[in-house]
Amino acid sequence: MQKSLTRTLICQLDIDEGSPRLLTQGQREARRVVNEVFRLDREGYDWDHIEELVVDRSSHVKNTTQRLVEKAIDALERYYDEDDYGYPRQNHEDEFPLRMNHGEGYALTLSDSGAVNFRITAKKRTFVRGTLQASRDQIELLQTALTDDVWRVGTAEVVSRHGRHELHVNVTHETGTVRSKDTSTTFVGVDVNEDNVALAAITEAGVEDSIVIEYSEIKQERHEFFTIRKRMQSAGQTAFENTMQDREKRFVHDRLHQVSRRVVEWANQFEDPVFVFEDLKDMRDSIDYGTRMNRRLHSLPFAQLQNFVTYKAAWNSIPSLKIDPEYTSQECIVCGHTNRSNRKKKRFKCVRCGFQDHADRKAAVSISAKGLQKLDRNVPALNNLPVVRVRRQCNGASEPPGHDPVSTVRGHQTDGDSGSVSS
Ligand SMILES: [Zn+2]
Numbered sequence: 483m484q485k486s487l488t489r490t491l492i493c494q495l496d497i498d499e500g501s502p503r504l505l506t507q508g509q510r511e512a513r514r515v516v517n518e519v520f521r522l523d524r525e526g527y528d529w530d531h532i533e534e535l536v537v538d539r540s541s542h543v544k545n546t547t548q549r550l551v552e553k554a555i556d557a558l559e560r561y562y563d564e565d566d567y568g569y570p571r572q573n574h575e576d577e578f579p580l581r582m583n584h585g586e587g588y589a590l591t592l593s594d595s596g597a598v599n600f601r602i603t604a605k606k607r608t609f610v611r612g613t614l615q616a617s618r619d620q621i622e623l624l625q626t627a628l629t630d631d632v633w634r635v636g637t638a639e640v641v642s643r644h645g646r647h648e649l650h651v652n653v654t655h656e657t658g659t660v661r662s663k664d665t666s667t668t669f670v671g672v673d674v675n676e677d678n679v680a681l682a683a684i685t686e687a688g689v690e691d692s693i694v695i696e697y698s699e700i701k702q703e704r705h706e707f708f709t710i711r712k713r714m715q716s717a718g719q720t721a722f723e724n725t726m727q728d729r730e731k732r733f734v735h736d737r738l739h740q741v742s743r744r745v746v747e748w749a750n751q752f753e754d755p756v757f758v759f760e761d762l763k764d765m766r767d768s769i770d771y772g773t774r775m776n777r778r779l780h781s782l783p784f785a786q787l788q789n790f791v792t793y794k795a796a797w798n799s800i801p802s803l804k805i806d807p808e809y810t811s812q813e814c815i816v817c818g819h820t821n822r823s824n825r826k827k828k829r830f831k832c833v834r835c836g837f838q839d840h841a842d843r844k845a846a847v848s849i850s851a852k853g854l855q856k857l858d859r860n861v862p863a864l865n866n867l868p869v870v871r872v873r874r875q876c877n878g879a880s881e882p883p884g885h886d887p888v889s890t891v892r893g894h895q896t897d898g899d900s901g902s903v904s905s
Contacts, residue, residue, distance in 0.1 A: 487796060488636065488654040491624060493614040495600070495647050500610030505640050505647045506577060508542070508604035512550050513578035515540050519554035520570060529555055541605045546580070546587035549637060553581055571724060579650075580604075580640040588638050590614070590628060590651070598624050600649060602640060614649060627653040663801045663857060666756035670749045671850030672791065673760075673810070673842050674784045677701045678872075679741060680842035683752050684850040688862045690752060692843050694872045695744055700737050704730065735786070742790035746798055755800050758853030759788050760807035805852040811845045815864040840870045 495505075515536055522532045533551045540547040557570040580602075582588040588602045598614040598621060614624070627633035636652035668690060673680040677700070682692040707730040714726065749755045762785055792802045813820040814832035824832050830841040839847075851861045 487660075488652050489623070489797075491616060491620045491651045491653060493598075493616040493620065493624075493649045493651060495610075495612055495649055496615050497610060497612040499612065500602075500604065500608070502647055504604040504608050504610050505580070505602065506642075508580045508602075508608070509577035509640060509642065511541055511605055512546075512580045515542065515547055515550045516554040516578055517571075519551055520558070523558055529558075542580075543587055543603055543606055545583045546603065549581040549583060549587070577642045582638055582640075584635045584638065588649070590624065590635060592625060592628050596621075596625060598628070602649070623653060624651065632656050659799065660796045660801050661754065661799045663756050663803055666754050666801065666857075668749075668752035668755040669758050669850040669853040669859075670752065670755050671758045671846040671848070671853060672745065672788070673845040673849055674787050675842055678842060679745060679787065680840075680846040681745060681748060682843060682846035682850045683749070683755070684847065684854065684862065684864075685753075686854065686860045686862060689847065689864065689867055691868055692846060692870065693748060694840065694843055694870065695741060695748075696872060696874045697737060697741055698874075700734060703733055707733075738787050738790055742787060742794055745791050746794045746800070749795070749800060750798055756853065757791060757795055757800060757802040758849050758856075759792075759802060759804050760810060760849060761804040762788070762807075803853060803856060805849060805856055807849075810848045810852070811841065813848055815844060815847050815851065837865070839867065840872075843867075843870050 495502075518536050518539070519532055522535065523529070527535070532555075533548065536551055537544055537547045540550075542550070554570075561568070561570055580587075582602070584590065586603075588600060591599045591601075593599055593613075600610075600612060600614055602610045604610050614621070616624070624635075627635050632655060634654045634656060636654055638649050638651040641648050641650050667685055669684050671682045671684070677698045678694050678696040680692070680694045683690040707726055711726050711730075714720075749757065795802055809820050812822055812824050814824060814830075814835060814837055816837040817832060817835040819832055819834040821833050824830055825841050828841050829838070830844040831838045847864060847867065851864065854861050
């Protein structure tokens with residue numbers, strides 16, 4: 483199976499005609515459009531009907547309004563599916579990204595000298611023109627995208643950053659390939675938790691390696707933000723509350739990007755890897771997985787981390803697959819016994835055979851094994867696991883020099899006598 487690959491290029495605007503003020507007005511209208519979608523949704527309008535109503539009243543060109551409606555509906559879908567941050571809002575003062583189709587709401591053209599010129603329709607009959615500025619790589623990629631048939635220039639957004647407008651342009655390579663799952667030999671199970679992600683790489687021959695990447699600061703920050711938001715809610719400070727919500731989103735988003743980069747780097751050291759994730763939809767549909775799953779589902783944007791990893795993996799040609807998450811945290815990988823009391827917080831101990839391990843690493847091994855099964859491969863014996871390595875991901879900057887960010891913990895085998903798994 484082939485998937486096309488999309489990259490977002492971030493460009494500065496060197497404006498010759500029109501002014502930044504027009505772009506700001508376009509973004510305000512974009513915000514109004516998006517808020518109108520949310521309002522109509524609250525009032526119970528059908529989503530198809532919403533688009534019609536909003537397009538009629540918008541002072542953006544039709545397909546720009548449609549892109550904005552699409553974006554608002556995506557946010558609503560995420561809210562109804564995942565409920566990460568509560569009902570979406572855009573009431574605050576921030577300018578809303580203006581999303582446009584290439585050749586319609588905006589257009590890029592190559593000049594004779596190779597410069598990339600832009601035309602943005604800020605609102606109906608209001609144009610801003612000039613030249614894009616970006617790194618050499620990005621300009622070269624844009625030049626290719628504008629001239630080569632296998633590349634396509636897609637939607638773009640006018641975004642405000644540090645008081646300036648930028649154009650974020652999506653370019654897609656239509657035939658970029660992700661290696662087929664069937665040719666994969668190393669199965670990298672990914673167990674996402676509120677404070678870490680555990681990875682285990684397994685082939686038909688055995689366990690290659692495993693790692694636990696901690697990001698407890700994401701959990702801490704989210705809890706702090708949550709407390710601040712609650713305090714503001716009771717004080718009726720909605721404007722600040724929205725600002726905090728945006729800051730929290732940005733923080734989590736940035737950190738999840740860093741983590742996903744590390745995850746893909748780690749997997750890349752193995753031969754023909756494939757990522758194995760728990761299917762979050764299956765998790766949602768089941769009401770019987772107990773509080774752990776439900777808590778996990780609401781405690782971190784799991785889907786977001788999965789998406790980031792899948793996307794970055796695809797750029798490295800690494801495929802991904804999903805497995806049924808049932809019992810991945812409770813099943814013993816040595817004797818197969820499944821019991822809720824096998825797991826106590828970060829500790830796994832099989833009540834039947836006594837096998838012990840770091841609970842999240844064990845879950846990652848179970849996920850990898852399910853990946854092997856799903857593609858009809860042999861699952862090797864899993865009674866001889868490597869030492870558990872725990873790595874702190876995101877506080878590297880404050881690490882004193884010479885400090886080893888990796889701590890090793892003995893993996894406990896069936897005959898292991900004692901010792902606690904620390905992190
Ligand atoms: Zn067991």
